[in-house]
Amino acid sequence: MKPRHRRLALVVAGVAALGIAAALVLNAFQSNLVFFFSPSQVAAKEAPVNRTFRLGGMVEKGSMKRLPDGLTVQFVVTDTAKTIPVQYKGILPDLFREGKGVIAQGKLELDGVFRAQEVLAKHDENYMPPEAADAIAKAQKGELPKK
């Protein structure tokens, strides 16, 4: 074995060992690396109780309501299986839309309502011009695009 080959073997073995170590560590921290919990996870009692956590999902269509004080908004977060009502007092981000992704940070109260201190919009990976978005929306409703 030439010294060159020995050094190559050492580097390869070192990187492999590190890779395995990193995989094990990340696997062990899996639950702590979660940025948000879905409504199903909350329903399954996986989310922390009496502690602040982030709730993520879609804003259910037609669920957004403004309370009479004009500042508090109420909406329902869904992952299509379970839903959780959210109450938030403050300014919503520009991309907050019904039917789009949202992440709310706050606490789940005993009455089953999630009181959020912060609401972030989660953007998806789709980028398209407005005309294309219209066409897709129409196609989903079963209309054919006008030619």
Next chain:
Amino acid sequence: MKATTLEAHADGRGNALLRFAAPQAFFPLAGKMIPWFAALAVVFAVGGLYVSFFVAPTDFQQGESYRVIFIHVPAAWMSMFLYVVMAAWAAFGLILNTRLSGMMASAIAPTGALFTFIALWTGALWGKPTWGTWWVWDARLTSELILLFLYLGFIALTTAIDDPRRAERAGAVLAIVGVINVPIIYFSVKWWNTLHQGASVSLTKAPSMAATMLAGMFLMALAAWMYSFAAALWRVRSIILERERDALWVRERGGGA
């Protein structure tokens, strides 16, 4: 020490790759390549910026603020790619004991750090209007920040040690260890729930972007590649001159003149 290096017995054997592993042979070659890469970088950047700002349509949800991706995504790609290239050069240097490899690794590091910083900064500028926050500690953002620290750590470590050979070896170990972070950055949006969205462009599926937007992004990515080549080669020429300042060919070049 020299006798064990590849470059020692590569002279005159006609193997171009090995011949150019000698700093003395690589120096003029790099000098010839720089203007081409620099010119291509300018061409691609002008074309890319034109497409990005005047041809690509407005996004259906984000309006004009999405145009940050034309800088953000190429910078983020480059930040990860350059790290892998830097670590590969560092590993070559460690294994083969070639002098040029360590110099290449040191030459790439500042450009990689620059692109990492640009990716983080433009991401924050985009995050505020879109997500509603400059920064969150999700897996994607945190691992990209760690990448910046790895670059800065590599630069700091290699400049802190006076003996260049020892500095290179220490830096190489750090660079190779840090390479674990690159797949973590790339797959973080798949493995965990993150605020950062998934990849719009990947090798495994059709891109979820309009064609002109994609064209602008690819042109900008090409510009970033060309710029990186030019910048790294420029820097490696300075490093070669500095390290080889006592060699005959450098002194014959007329040091300082």
